Amino acid sequence: MSRVYDRVALIGLGLIAGSMSLAIRRAGLAAEVTGYARSAETRATAREIGLCDRICDTAAEAAADADLVVLCVPIGAMGPVAEEIAPHLKPGATVSDVGSVKKAVVEAVAPHLPQGVHFIPAHPLAGTEHSGPRAGFAELFDNRFCLLVPDADTDTDALERLRALWRGMGATVEDMDAEHHDLVLAVTSHAPHLIAYTMVGVADDLRRVTDSEVIRYSAAGFRDFTRIAASDPTMWRDVFLNNKEATLEILGRFTEELFALQRAIRTGDGDLLFDYFTRTRAIRRGIIEAGQDTDAPDFGRVKR
Amino acid sequence: MSRVYDRVALIGLGLIAGSMSLAIRRAGLAAEVTGYARSAETRATAREIGLCDRICDTAAEAAADADLVVLCVPIGAMGPVAEEIAPHLKPGATVSDVGSVKKAVVEAVAPHLPQGVHFIPAHPLAGTEHSGPRAGFAELFDNRFCLLVPDADTDTDALERLRALWRGMGATVEDMDAEHHDLVLAVTSHAPHLIAYTMVGVADDLRRVTDSEVIRYSAAGFRDFTRIAASDPTMWRDVFLNNKEATLEILGRFTEELFALQRAIRTGDGDLLFDYFTRTRAIRRGIIEAGQDTDAPDFGRVKR
Ligand SMILES: NC(=O)c1ccc[n+]([C@@H]2O[C@H](COP(=O)([O-])OP(=O)(O)OC[C@H]3O[C@@H](n4cnc5c(N)ncnc54)[C@H](OP(=O)(O)O)[C@@H]3O)[C@@H](O)[C@H]2O)c1
Ligand SMILES: NC(=O)c1ccc[n+]([C@@H]2O[C@H](COP(=O)([O-])OP(=O)(O)OC[C@H]3O[C@@H](n4cnc5c(N)ncnc54)[C@H](OP(=O)(O)O)[C@@H]3O)[C@@H](O)[C@H]2O)c1
Structure with a gap:
């Protein structure tokens, strides 16, 4: 599988982010995966088990210079996290998320993002009842659907790359509108x-x-x-x-x-x-x- | 495992009866298992796959001379089936069932049974969503509970034997009152x-x-x-x-x-x-x- 992004940043390091990092590595989809979680404990665990290539102490540091930033936190935290990373996003970068709800996430995240950053919400239909940095595994998305939520203005190139990432992680990708x-x-x-x-x-x-x-x-x-x-x-x-x-x-x-x-x-x-x-x-x-x-x-x- | 009964008769040949027959044989718990189902098709299938030692064309024939007769039909059929076999039961035989409801089964079955026949309702807490004569497998009851519903008058020897049968089929046996x-x-x-x-x-x-x-x-x-x-x-x-x-x-x-x-x-x-x-x-x-x-x-x- 060929490389899709140079750097992918995962904000939040639970079941979904952990599985993404492992699946991205399995297929060599990114040159580097950076990660950030709000608690020092989760960051320490993630470092200990080598969950990402680099675990950062701030969301800004993880997101800096990333081609793709994926918000992997609970729905209610998406807006604040987007606000926090917004000033540090590289022009032309893509921001995505994995939230189980889409309309509310779009409303919470989109207003914070600067011009020139592509926002493409996503939702992988895969999960278990376990959570936290140790819960992830590379096969989580295999043969599962990942729904992308582009709109009429979505950049086709950015969309194609995000699709390629999810396909590379094993998922079947489909588009759907948020509502x-x-x-x-x-x-x-x-x-x-x-x-x-x-x-x-x-x-x-x-x-x-x-x-x-x-x-x-x-x-x-x-x-x-x-x-x-x-x-x-x-x-x-x-x-x-x-x-x-x-x-x-x-x-x-x-x-x-x-x-x-x-x-x-x-x-x-x-x-x-x-x-x-x-x-x-x-x-x-x-x-x-x-x-x-x-x-x-x-x-x-x-x-x- | 030693033999518990000489002849066990299973009335109804679906998931539960089929699994019982296979589990009884696995452990050598009976000298002979006879079986009966109401439709010729089910009986033919049961014969074809050798589900019991002998498949009979009437419930009376299956029950005749049996030491234990187990009603393995839907709850609503328990009363009529009990009525049908009652005249053919051997004195001292035990009648049991596997119904998922107990009070209604006791009320439907008990009035039909002659003096000298022991009635001990049972319910194995094991199942799948599959049914019919091909659905059974010997391991269904392994490490599952089987609840027995004796009353104050239940013959202790008959109860002990039924317990031994279910234990021999892999289940953990417990008593509970019907309500x-x-x-x-x-x-x-x-x-x-x-x-x-x-x-x-x-x-x-x-x-x-x-x-x-x-x-x-x-x-x-x-x-x-x-x-x-x-x-x-x-x-x-x-x-x-x-x-x-x-x-x-x-x-x-x-x-x-x-x-x-x-x-x-x-x-x-x-x-x-x-x-x-x-x-x-x-x-x-x-x-x-x-x-x-x-x-x-x-x-x-x-x-x-
Ligand atoms: N689990 C599923 O079945 C499933 C399936 C599809 C999509 N999703 C979506 O995926 C997202 C993440 O779920 P998950 O199962 O990966 O969760 P998780 O294992 O519980 O991990 C959540 C991560 O978010 C961080 N976090 C929690 N609250 C936060 C806050 N207020 N601000 C900043 N960070 C916060 C946590 O950091 P700490 O560890 O430092 O607390 C943790 O790293 C959710 O939006 C969920 O809807 C989940
Ligand atoms: N499945 C479960 O998960 C489960 C678990 C515990 C207890 N149980 C109890 O076990 C009993 C049997 O369930 P099962 O899953 O083995 O069912 P099943 O696979 O559907 O088999 C039912 C058997 O009963 C016969 N039968 C159906 N209606 C009848 C009627 N009106 N008169 C005479 N015989 C009739 C059928 O004969 P034909 O094939 O000839 O139609 C078939 O042999 C039920 O009382 C159920 O409550 C089931």
Whole structure:
């Protein structure tokens, strides 16, 4: 794979930035990867494990002279971080991000960036419930989608290079507009996460069922919910606060449908339940056919 | 492993019965396993793959002379099947089941069984989203719980033998009363399944997001929901119709909490969200420590 950028700077050194650095190196996509995280502890860890070529003590230093600067911090921190690095950006540089919400990030970041700097938001659809500088791995983006959010004014050359970077990291790149992105993700990720958090919270609350029972007897279903609900609290707080509208719309529809199914249970309408459950099966088949999951049984999961 | 029963009869030949037959053979727990399924097609498949030692054309024939008869059919079919086999049961035989709901099964089955036959309901907490005679595998119950539901009158010897069978199939056996079982399972399995079905249904409904987008961009979260929502419609219809009260109680609490979190999103109460998400993380840790799941990243899952 040929080099795409001379210097890439990663601001924030968690799961996503760490995986990017490892994936960039794997394919030789940049001559140098610099990194910065706000806490001395994270920077020390990143240095210790050699996460980037150079870990800097300020965001300005990491961003200086970089051809691409990627903001890899929680959504709520994107604006302040953009403001901080703005004066240090090289003319012609590209700024991107990896935030799970796009409209709010565009609104928070764009106003800070100087003329002559290209801003192209991005969102890799890949993650785990782990976080921090030790969570990353080079394969995270392999065969996953990365959605780019260019607009009509986006420089085609800058866009092409960012595409090449993500492809080089293993991802399939597609374009989407910010508003549609936020709605699609509300359906496929944000609402499911809130629902999983809620269900795990309910279990934890229940006086008549002890915590140890919830843990011991967690079968498929709840066990999957707990994994989802173990995701980073800061990241998810920011996602919900910044994708309010779409998330609330989807949750509203969800509640409506849930009430219809609850009514069917209460009245004993087995046909409605059966038909509903048959319909949802088809979607699963589509996902397996699209290669987004495997059909292997995962009772207890495969140990590695 | 020593022999526990001379003849075990499995009524219904799907995922659970198939796995039981294979696990019983693996450990040599019975001299003969007979099987029966209502459709000629399932019986033919079971014969073709040698699922049991003998596949019978009637439930009566399979149950005749068996020391243990296990009902492995959907909850709604338990009563009629018990009625059908009752006249053919050997005195001193044990009847058990594997249904995911216990109170309704006890009420449906017990009245049909003759004096001198021991009825000990059971529920192995193990499954996949696959069903039918080809879905079973010998390892399904390994390191999983099997809950037995004896009562004050249960014959200790019969109970000890059933325990030995499940232990021999790899499971950890525990006792629980029927009502508590149904509440615990409503929390850890039934409500999560209904919620997953609902969320997948919402995604399928949404006009502004296409099915193919839902499928392509399904990230962790929704992808797990689709697996849960691919479970057998008949089985789950029967679960909800037969564990109405506990499921509706849990769903009521779930809706309450969901509304509280929705309100926090709407009003921008980030602290409430952050604290809630932090609390749910602890439960996940408990499950991993209890060995009920692994901590391995499963983005895209391991292919086998
Ligand atoms: N995890 C996923 O599944 C996933 C998937 C796709 C996209 N994303 C997006 O990727 C971004 C990063 O997520 P991640 O999973 O990599 O997170 P992470 O592992 O928790 O790392 C976050 C990084 O951001 C820094 N940070 C946190 N708060 C900050 C603040 N207020 N100001 C400056 N820096 C701050 C942290 O620094 P310290 O370590 O010094 O605290 C850390 O280096 C988020 O916007 C998220 O929406 C995540
Ligand atoms: N799957 C799980 O995750 C899981 C876990 C624990 C417990 N369970 C419980 O185990 C039981 C069986 O589940 P499974 O997953 O093994 O199901 P399955 O793979 O769908 O097999 C069900 C079997 O029951 C037979 N059957 C269906 N409807 C019937 C009826 N009305 N009368 C007589 N026989 C009928 C079917 O016969 P045909 O093939 O001839 O139609 C088939 O052999 C259920 O009570 C379920 O609650 C399931």
